[in-house]
Amino acid sequence: MPGFRRFGRTKIVLLLLVALYVGRPAYYSLSVWLSPESIGDRACPPGAKGDPDADAPRHRISGTIKTIQLTDAGAYVNRCQLTAALVEFTRLRRGVDDVGKKLVVIYVHGWRNDERTTDGDYVSFKKLIDDLTRANEHRKHVVGIYVSWKARSDNPVLGLVNFWSRMFAADRIAQSGTVASIIGAASNIVRTNNHDSELIAIGHSFGARILFSSVQQNFLYALARAHPGYRGGTYAKIEPIADGVILLNPAFEASMYTRLDAQRRLQEKFNPHQPPLLVVISSKADLATRAAFPFGRWLAGWLPWNELVTVGNNPEYWTHDLRRSEQCQTKERLDFWAGFSHKGLCMTHRVGVPFPFHMVTTDASIINGHSDIWNPEFSDFLFELVKKMSERARPPAYTQGSMTVDQPEADMTTVPLNPH
Template sequence: MKTAFSRLFLVMLTAILLSACTSNEIYRSNFSNCIVTAQESCESHAIQLHDKGTEREYLLGFVEIDDQGQLRNRVQMQALLNELYTLASKESLLINVFVHGWHHNAKQGDANVESFKLNLAELSKVESHLHQDRTPRKVVGIYVGWRGESIDIPWINNVTFWDRKNTAHEVGYLGMAELLLRLEEIRNIKNTQEPPVKSRLVILGHSFGGAAVYSAAAQILADRFINSAGDKNYVDNAEGFGDLVVLLNPAFEALKYAPLYDLAQARCSYFQDQPPRLVILTSEADFATKYAFPAGRVFSTFFETHSTIKRNDCNRPLSYSEGAADRQAVGHFEFLQSHELHPASKSMAAVYHQAKAIWKNQQPGEAIQFGSTELRNLEHTVIHNPYLNVKVDKRLIENHNDVFRPEIMEFIRMLIVLSTEE
C-alpha cells in the first residue's frame, strides 16, 4: 500500500513540476518589420520601430536562444542582421545589446523588455541633442532572450539558481557569441568610410545575462588587450569587444575575471584618452550574488584545489586566496574591486557632451562626477585602466534586480557617450 502511495505521490509531483515549467517556445515568431503605434503593439514581431519620427525613435530587435545555447530560429537572427546591414550601409548606428538575467525572458510585457525600451528612447534623445549640427546615429536595441526561468512556481523557482547559471554560460559560449561578433561586423561596415559619426556597439548584461556576456566576451577582450600592447614598437589604447561592455550585478566567479585584471594591472600607465572597455557594476545590497552565490559555490568547488595568488605588478601588491575568488561573485570580491559609485553629494544634470573630458581629466585619488553619481577610484589600479569593477552604493541599486534606476541608467549613458564619441 505504501509503495503504491509513494508511486502515486511521485507521479503527481512530477506532473506538477512539468506543468510549472516555463514556456520553451519562441516568443517573437514574426520576422517582418513592424512599426509600433497606438493600434499596433507588434507583440510577436522580432523587428520593431518605436516612436517613429520623434527624437526618441529607435529600432528594437529580438534574438532568442534556447537552453543549450543554440539560436531558437536562425532566420530570426538573420532577418534582424539583414535589416541592420541595410541600415549600416546608409547611416551610422549606435547598437545597444541587452541580455537579461534570472526570472526573465523575451515575452511581451516582461519588466526587462519594458525598461530596456525606455532606456533606448532616452538614449536616442541624448544622441539627437549631442549631434544637432549633424545627423545623429540611429539608436538600435537588441534584446537577447533566453529562458531565465525554468519553473514558474513562486519561491520554488529560487532553486533554479544553479540550473540557470549553467544555462547562462551555454548561452554565452555558443549562440550569443556569434550574434555579438556579427553585430561588431555591422558596426565596422561604414566606419572605414569616415562618416561624420562612426557606428558603435555597446553590450549590457544583467545577473546571469552578465555571466553569459562575460562568457562570450572574455577571451576576445584578452586578445584585443594583448594586441594593443604586445612586443611591438608602439603601444596603443586597449581595444574592447565592440566599444563598451557593461555587466550589472553579474553572477559569475571572481576567479573568472582575475586573468583580465592581471592583464590590465601589468600595464603601468594608459593614455589619457583610453576609454573604459569593461565596466562591472555590483550593488553592495545585491544579496543574491553576495550570499546565495558563495553558498552554492562551496559545494561546487569542494573537491577542487586552490592556491594563494601573489602579484606585485607596477608596485601594486596583491595577495588573495584562489578558493575565495572561486566562491565569491566578481563584484563582491574586494581584492579585484577598482572603484566605488555613490550618489553625488550635490547632484547636477548630466552634461553628456562633457563626459569624455570628465573621464580624461581625472586625477589620482580624486572622485569624478557624472551627473547624479560620483565615481571614486580605490587606487588599486592606475587611472584610465579600461577595466572597472565597481562597488555600487545601495542607495543607487537597492537589490539584485534594481538595475534600471534612473541614476544608474544615466551613469551608463555617460559611459556610452564617453566610450563611443569620436
C-alpha cells in the same frame, strides 16, 4: 510543538539543504525539458515566421528593439530573429540615417526574466533605447537587441530554487558561442561603412555571466595585440569586438576575471587616451551575488574562496567607487583613470594603476538589491554612461592601421580586430 523542538531546527535546515543538493539533477532535467525548442537554427527560409523580407517595412525606424531568443543549449529558437536584428541596422531610413551612423545596444537579461515585452527588464531596456534615440535624433540610427533565454520559471516554487539549472544554462549558452557570434556579426556590420558607429553590450546577473564569457577571450586577444612588446612601453589603442561592455551586478565567480585583472600591472602602461572597455558595477546591497551565490556554489562542493565569491564582491579587483556627492571631481568626464559623474553620482578612481577595465563598487543608496539596476536615478546614470562610452568610442583622430611598438603616449595607434 514538542516534536519539532526535539528534532531541532538545525536538523530541519540540514535536511532541506541535503534535499536541495540531491534534487539538483531534477532541476536540470526539468528546466531543459521546459526550454523552448529551436525551430530553425541554421537558416531563415524565405517567407518563414519572422522573415524580415516578409514581415518588416523597407525603411527602418530608429529606436526599434529586436529580440533574439535562445534555448538552454544556445541554439536560436528562430534564426529569423537574428536575421531581422541584423537587417534592422543595415537597411536604414531615407534622410538622417543615410549617413550610416549607428548605435547598437545589446542587452542580455539575467535570472528570473524572459522574452516577454511585459517583462520588467524588457520594459526598462526599451526606455533606455527610447532615451538614446531621442538623444541621437538626426545623428545616429539607434537599434536595441534584446538577447533572451529561459531564465524565469512560471512556477513560483521552481523560480526560487532553480539557481543551479539557470547557471548551468547560462554557461551552456556562453559555451555555444552564439552570443559571441551575435556580437561579432553586429560589430562587423556596425564598423563596415562608418567608424563613427558604435556597439555597446550590457549584461545583468547571469546575463552578465553569459556576456563576459562571450567577450573575455576577445579582450585578452585585443590586449595581446596592443602590447608594446617591451617592458615599460605603452599599449597601442585597444580595439576589441565591442566598443564598450557594461556588467551590472554580475553573477559569476571572481576566478573568471583573474586573467584580465593580471594585466593591471606596473610593467606596461595604457595610453592616457584609451577609452574604457569594460565597466562592471556591483552593489554591496545585492544579497543574491553577495550571499546567495556563494552559498549556492558552496552547496555544489567545497571550493576555494575565489570560486565562491562573485567578481564584484572581491575587493582586490575594485578600481572605482560609485557614490553620491555634490562635489564630483570628474566633471562629467569619462577618463578611465578619473571616472565619470552625472547629477551627483560620482564614479571615481581608487589608488592604483590606470586600467581600462573598471571594477566599480557601490552601495544600497544607489542600487538597493540585485534587480534594482533600473531605479530612476541609476537608470539615468546608466543612460549617460552608455551615451558617453559611445561618444568616446571613436575619437576624431581615429585611423586604421597596424600596431607599432614604439609610439609617443599622445599617439593613439589603432589595432583593429575586425578590419573591413
